[in-house]
Amino acid sequence: MKIIDAHMHDYQNSPYFDQIARDAGHENSEEHLRQVYRQLGIVGGVVMGNGGLSLQEHCYPDFLHYCIGLDSSCFADGRLPDCADLVEAHLQRQNCVGIKLYPGYSYYYVFDKVYDPFYRLAQKYQKPVAIHTGDTSMETAILKYAHPLTLDEAAVRWPKVQFVMCHFGNPWLTDAAEVVAKNPNVAADLSGWAVGRFSLGDFADQYSGYLQQLRTWTGYVGDYSQLMFGTDWPLVNLSDYIDLIRYLIPERAQEQVFFENANRIWALGL
Numbered sequence: 001m002k003i004i005d006a007h008m009h010d011y012q013n014s015p016y017f018d019q020i021a022r023d024a025g026h027e028n029s030e031e032h033l034r035q036v037y038r039q040l041g042i043v044g045g046v047v048m049g050n051g052g053l054s055l056q057e058h059c060y061p062d063f064l065h066y067c068i069g070l071d072s073s074c075f076a077d078g079r080l081p082d083c084a085d086l087v088e089a090h091l092q093r094q095n096c097v098g099i100k101l102y103p104g105y106s107y108y109y110v111f112d113k114v115y116d117p118f119y120r121l122a123q124k125y126q127k128p129v130a131i132h133t134g135d136t137s138m139e140t141a142i143l144k145y146a147h148p149l150t151l152d153e154a155a156v157r158w159p160k161v162q163f164v165m166c167h168f169g170n171p172w173l174t175d176a177a178e179v180v181a182k183n184p185n186v187a188a189d190l191s192g193w194a195v196g197r198f199s200l201g202d203f204a205d206q207y208s209g210y211l212q213q214l215r216t217w218t219g220y221v222g223d224y225s226q227l228m229f230g231t232d233w234p235l236v237n238l239s240d241y242i243d244l245i246r247y248l249i250p251e252r253a254q255e256q257v258f259f260e261n262a263n264r265i266w267a268l269g270l
């Protein structure tokens, strides 16, 4: 089965993420990633962009597409128009397939008018907006801004924009399921539910209730056409994570979740 990794990161030159990759049984390098992707049948990935907005900072190998990510510095006084121009320059590139927002890390709700210039661009270029939802990795983040229910209002205000709810709002799974089920312009990726290395058997024993919740609420959405596999590389072992998502998603929906939905929603042409 062909697989697309619809949510991953590219953290070059970072001793911190080098160690996280090693803890997951990987090496934080392009060659290693290319090799593991090939071994596992992963034919492409979508980088959730971090860092600056200059075009030079976003050069990726041929097997990766990317979303241009807005960090909190864009929302500092007076910077927004410059950021919007730079984001537009990215969206004009073929390998830039969307925009990534980081509410929680940024202290704005996703329906705040501060994001309007970016939603307007997403609509103009017909490229999705991925939104961090759920748990955050920094103590300075504020969780209320990352709650999946906040996407409902953005989705209603911008019906022609395709949204991607990252991490399925974990752990607010009931709210996430309802927002995806209700809004035809909201999809979700299934990344970030586990980190490091694990064996599926032990993980399923230890976290049986959690996995049951994940299965129940992804199933609640209905037809699985809005759900996409993603890994959050380099945080988790890719092979272990594929095993986990295979375990949670019914076999009849796996082609869609592992490949077809991401290829369609991110317009990857794979």
Ligand SMILES: [Zn+2]
Residues within 6 Å of the ligand: 007, 008, 009, 048, 192, 232
């Ligand atoms: Zn991520």
